[in-house]
Amino acid sequence: MSSLTNNSSLNNKDSLNNKSSAKITLLAGGVGGAKAAEGLNASRYRDGLSIIGNIGDDQAFHGLWVSPDIDTLTYSLGDRINREQGWGLAGDTCQVLNGLQQLGVDTWMQLGDLDFATHIYRTERRQRGERPQQIAEDIAVANGVNVSLILPTDDVVATRLRTQDGWLSFQDYFVRLRCAPDVLEVEYHNAEQAKANPEALAALTQADLIIIAPSNPILSIGAILAIDDLRTQLKARTVPAIAISPLIGGQAVKGPAEKIMTSLGMRADALGIAHYYQGLIDTLVIDSCDQHLQADIEALGIQVHVTNIWMKTPQDKERLMSEVAELALQTTVGELG
Incomplete structure (x- = not known):
C-alpha cells in the first residue's frame, strides 16, 4: 500500500483541490x-476523468466481436442506454435476431439491431488490423461521450469460469446459463501475456486519485487487475486509491x-471485498448497514468511509461519486475515511 503521508501525496492533494486540474x-x-x-461524468470532476473499462467479457457472436461492458459504459455515458435492462440501446428492436432465430440460429445472446451496427463497425476495423483502443x-465519440474511455489492453483477455460441467466463457455463464452453476475457479485467459495499453498506464501514473467502481470484483475488475503492468502500477501508486463496495448487507x-x-x-460481504483489494486500495467505501x-x-x-452507497437515480450517482472524490480533498492526507 502506498504511503499517504509523503510529499508527492501532498502535492496531489493540492492539485485535486483545483477541480480544473484534478485527474x-x-x-x-x-x-x-x-x-x-x-456519477463522475455529471460531477464537477468530469474534466479530468479517465475510465478504464473491463474487456474480460468480450466474445464473438454471429461472426462479430462484441464488447458488452465497454458498450454499456459507452451507451450510458452517451445517455443512450436502455435503462430498464441496464444494457443495450434505448428503443432498439430485435429484427435481425428474430430473423436469425427463424433460420435456426441459436440467439441466446440478446443483441439489438442498432447494437449490431456497433459490432459490425468494430469487427470490420479490427479485421483491418486497427487498434481496438482507437476503435x-x-x-x-460517435455516441456523444466526452470523457476518456480506455481499454486496459489491445490484446484479448477472456474471463473464464470453471464449473462442475467444465470451463465456460463469461457470456455462457452469465447470459446463457443465467449464473446458475456454482463457480469453482476463475481465470483471465491470456492476461499474463497481455500488454497494457499505454493509455491505461498513463491514466494510472498521471492520476491524482484512483477509484474502483462498485463493480463485481471478480467478473469486472479482476480482468483489469490480471494484467501485470496495471496491477503493478496500482500497487506502486503515490496517490489515494478508493474502492466502493458492490455489496450491501x-x-x-x-x-x-x-x-x-x-x-x-x-466472504460475501464488505469485509470480503476488503480482503480482495487488500494492498491495492487505501480506503473502502461501505454502506451504512455494513458499519459493523x-x-x-x-x-x-484499509480505512473505511461509511455512507449510503445506493445509486438508484441520477442524483444518487452524482452525490455518491462526488462524495467519494472529495474524500481525497476535504481531509488532510493520511486521514482519508
Whole structure:
C-alpha cells in the first residue's frame, strides 16, 4: 500500500483541490461501473476523468466481436442506454435476431439491431488490423461521450469460469446459463501475456486519485487487475486509491457477486471485498448497514468511509461519486475515511 503521508501525496492533494486540474481514473465494469462513471461524468470532476473499462467479457457472436461492458459504459455515458435492462440501446428492436432465430440460429445472446451496427463497425476495423483502443474511442465519440474511455489492453483477455460441467466463457455463464452453476475457479485467459495499453498506464501514473467502481470484483475488475503492468502500477501508486463496495448487507445490487464469492470460498460481504483489494486500495467505501464491519476492515490496514452507497437515480450517482472524490480533498492526507 502506498504511503499517504509523503510529499508527492501532498502535492496531489493540492492539485485535486483545483477541480480544473484534478485527474481521476475510474476502474469500471458492469452496471455498477456504468453508474459510477455516470456519477463522475455529471460531477464537477468530469474534466479530468479517465475510465478504464473491463474487456474480460468480450466474445464473438454471429461472426462479430462484441464488447458488452465497454458498450454499456459507452451507451450510458452517451445517455443512450436502455435503462430498464441496464444494457443495450434505448428503443432498439430485435429484427435481425428474430430473423436469425427463424433460420435456426441459436440467439441466446440478446443483441439489438442498432447494437449490431456497433459490432459490425468494430469487427470490420479490427479485421483491418486497427487498434481496438482507437476503435473504442471512435465509437465513444460517435455516441456523444466526452470523457476518456480506455481499454486496459489491445490484446484479448477472456474471463473464464470453471464449473462442475467444465470451463465456460463469461457470456455462457452469465447470459446463457443465467449464473446458475456454482463457480469453482476463475481465470483471465491470456492476461499474463497481455500488454497494457499505454493509455491505461498513463491514466494510472498521471492520476491524482484512483477509484474502483462498485463493480463485481471478480467478473469486472479482476480482468483489469490480471494484467501485470496495471496491477503493478496500482500497487506502486503515490496517490489515494478508493474502492466502493458492490455489496450491501452481503447482497449485490445487481449480478452474482455474492454467489460467486461464496462458491469460491470467500466472504460475501464488505469485509470480503476488503480482503480482495487488500494492498491495492487505501480506503473502502461501505454502506451504512455494513458499519459493523468497519473495525475488521480497518484491521487489514484499509480505512473505511461509511455512507449510503445506493445509486438508484441520477442524483444518487452524482452525490455518491462526488462524495467519494472529495474524500481525497476535504481531509488532510493520511486521514482519508
